[in-house]
Amino acid sequence: MSILVSNLTKYYGSSKAVDDISFEVHSGEILGFLGPNGAGKTTSMRIITCYLTPSSGSVKVEGRDVQDDSLEVRKLVGYLPEQNPLYLDMNVVEYLEYAAQLQAVAKSSVSRRVKEMVDVCGLGEMKHKDIGQLSKGYRQRVGLAAAMIHEPKVLILDEPTSGLDPNQIIEIRSLIKSIGKEKTVVLSTHILPEVQATCNRVVIINRGKIVADGPIEDLQRSLHGGERIVLEVELSDGQTFDMVSVQVKAIPAVEQVSLLHEHNGIKKFSIETSSAIDIRRDLFQLCIQKGWGLLELHREQTSLEDIFRQLTSDSVK
Amino acid sequence: MNWSNVKTIFLKELRSFFNSPVAYVVIVVYLVFLGYLFTNNLFLYGQSTLRPVFDTSEFLLLFFAPAITMRLISEEKKSGTLELLVTKPVREYEIILGKFLSAWALFFFTMLPTLCYYFTVASIGDLDLGVVAGGYIGLLLLGAVFLSVSLFCSSLTENQINAVIVSFAFVFALYFIDKVLIYLPSSLASVFEFISVDYHFSNIARGVIDSRDIIYYVSSIIFPLYMGTVVLEKRRWS
Numbered sequence: 001m002s003i004l005v006s007n008l009t010k011y012y013g014s015s016k017a018v019d020d021i022s023f024e025v026h027s028g029e030i031l032g033f034l035g036p037n038g039a040g041k042t043t044s045m046r047i048i049t050c051y052l053t054p055s056s057g058s059v060k061v062e063g064r065d066v067q068d069d070s071l072e073v074r075k076l077v078g079y080l081p082e083q084n085p086l087y088l089d090m091n092v093v094e095y096l097e098y099a100a101q102l103q104a105v106a107k108s109s110v111s112r113r114v115k116e117m118v119d120v121c122g123l124g125e126m127k128h129k130d131i132g133q134l135s136k137g138y139r140q141r142v143g144l145a146a147a148m149i150h151e152p153k154v155l156i157l158d159e160p161t162s163g164l165d166p167n168q169i170i171e172i173r174s175l176i177k178s179i180g181k182e183k184t185v186v187l188s189t190h191i192l193p194e195v196q197a198t199c200n201r202v203v204i205i206n207r208g209k210i211v212a213d214g215p216i217e218d219l220q221r222s223l224h225g226g227e228r229i230v231l232e233v234e235l236s237d238g239q240t241f242d243m244v245s246v247q248v249k250a251i252p253a254v255e256q257v258s259l260l261h262e263h264n265g266i267k268k269f270s271i272e273t274s275s276a277i278d279i280r281r282d283l284f285q286l287c288i289q290k291g292w293g294l295l296e297l298h299r300e301q302t303s304l305e306d307i308f309r310q311l312t313s314d315s316v317k
Numbered sequence: 318m319n320w321s322n323v324k325t326i327f328l329k330e331l332r333s334f335f336n337s338p339v340a341y342v343v344i345v346v347y348l349v350f351l352g353y354l355f356t357n358n359l360f361l362y363g364q365s366t367l368r369p370v371f372d373t374s375e376f377l378l379l380f381f382a383p384a385i386t387m388r389l390i391s392e393e394k395k396s397g398t399l400e401l402l403v404t405k406p407v408r409e410y411e412i413i414l415g416k417f418l419s420a421w422a423l424f425f426f427t428m429l430p431t432l433c434y435y436f437t438v439a440s441i442g443d444l445d446l447g448v449v450a451g452g453y454i455g456l457l458l459l460g461a462v463f464l465s466v467s468l469f470c471s472s473l474t475e476n477q478i479n480a481v482i483v484s485f486a487f488v489f490a491l492y493f494i495d496k497v498l499i500y501l502p503s504s505l506a507s508v509f510e511f512i513s514v515d516y517h518f519s520n521i522a523r524g525v526i527d528s529r530d531i532i533y534y535v536s537s538i539i540f541p542l543y544m545g546t547v548v549l550e551k552r553r554w555s
Binding site (some may be wrong): 046049052071072075077079082085086088089099101103146 | 404
């Protein structure tokens with residue numbers, strides 16, 4: 001077990017930022033930490049990285065407690081804070097050397113590690129430039145390089161791709177993915193495709209509480225009680241949406257039928273069911289009985305967006 | 318205490334002093350003022366003493382110390398790099414100490430050229446080496462007090478301007494507190510006199526190194542540094 005968070009609670013004054021959360025991260029796993037803004041993602045990450053102290057509960061990194069063994073934990077963790085703060089007046093190599101020295105990298109291997117990180121993060125051409133002159137994408141790479149300079153077992157990345165353009169996002173993602181093969185990575189984001197692209201597992205947090213924890217596919221399966229089925233049929237003249245709707249609603253478990261779009265007598269319906277009973281067979285029979293030309297019939301996968309909206313929508317109210 | 322961390326932070330801060338124009342401007346202004354005020358009256362007094370150098374330096378330090386320490390912590394707070402720093406295996410007091418020593422070293426480098434006043438005056442008159450040594454020791458200690466107080470002020474805010482204004486308030490209070498003694502009842506006067514940096518400085522600058530003055534200096538260097546450490550640690554509990 002690489003990170004073990006148990007019953008973690010954090011108060012800011014009287015408001016609860018994190019409310020009794022527990023989860024674990026295994027080594028070699030990339031965990032996506034999801035939630036709307038202000039849900040408690042950054043607070044939780046700051047506790048794991050020893051920036052804040054929990055109000056109650058405990059966090060263990062590689063078996064070491066963040067409060068009792070804080071210095072050791074900080075040696076094991078590489079951290080990229082939100083907004084990627086950097087010393088803009090230092091050049092890339094100077095900064096990486098500084099980070100390496102503070103992370104207690106052995107003196108003899110500082111220059112080797114700096115060189116490796118410059119190569120891994122593609123900073124070769126920029127290494128003698130001041131960080132202040134670099135573009136946002138390069139700064140992000142410098143931040144990542146500094147976070148990994150001491151070969152940490154655990155990487156905590158707080159919104160590593162925020163503010164980057166699509167090309168840079170893809171580069172940083174693939175960088176994280178390749179790092180994630182050997183290390184434990186926790187990355188927070190509110191960009192959902194990012195989680196699908198990089199993470200093995202997601203923890204969704206809302207108003208300081210964990211509302212979902214598991215591999216993305218499991219969440220997709222378990223969270224949606226009913227199903228959504230898309231049916232496309234070709235109707236003969238004179239048959240209307242209402243006629244079809246009445247027929248379909250006669251099938252048990254069907255809750256709602258809505259018209260997605262129609263074009264020259266071809267109509268596309270979305271059918272929602274209340275439970276997970278498969279009604280596709282019934283729909284097929286119905287089409288044959290009524291003589292509708294069946295063009296398309298499929299179950300819709302719940303997207304991560306749907307899950308997210310479903311789980312966190314109460315924060316909007 | 319991990320001295321290699323202190324050294325890393327010390328060197329980094331020292332380098333960033335000399336990488337920016339601020340250090341050079343402050344040093345040049347300091348030396349120009351000092352040189353003008355010293356040589357202006359040197360032949361008027363006709364005494365072979367460096368006392369005016371020390372007295373003027375003491376006054377210039379009131380501006381020098383807040384100016385060079387204001388950004389040391391407040392800027393890290395503002396840009397967020399403090400979060401990076403304290404999540405590395407570095408203790409808060411190592412950060413404070415490294416930054417304090419770098420500012421003190423800058424002050425030391427600023428004072429180095431004033432040694433030529435010693436050689437100049439010594440070549441034309443009879444100069445008491447003990448008094449000069451006492452003056453320099455006193456000045457370095459006094460500088461350390463002001464720098465330490467100003468560094469603490471820098472830890473309080475993420476705004477450099479606020480930091481510098483609060484620092485001015487503190488160092489001016491320490492400096493001017495013994496100038497109001499005549500208005501105070503004698504029981505309070507001795508307390509105020511003991512708090513005043515000027516009083517202890519004038520003792521050392523006379524060449525008398527008294528343990529009371531040393532204790533005063535050491536404690537008033539350490540206390541603000543300790544308070545700065547507490548401020549950095551406080552974030553964990555807020």
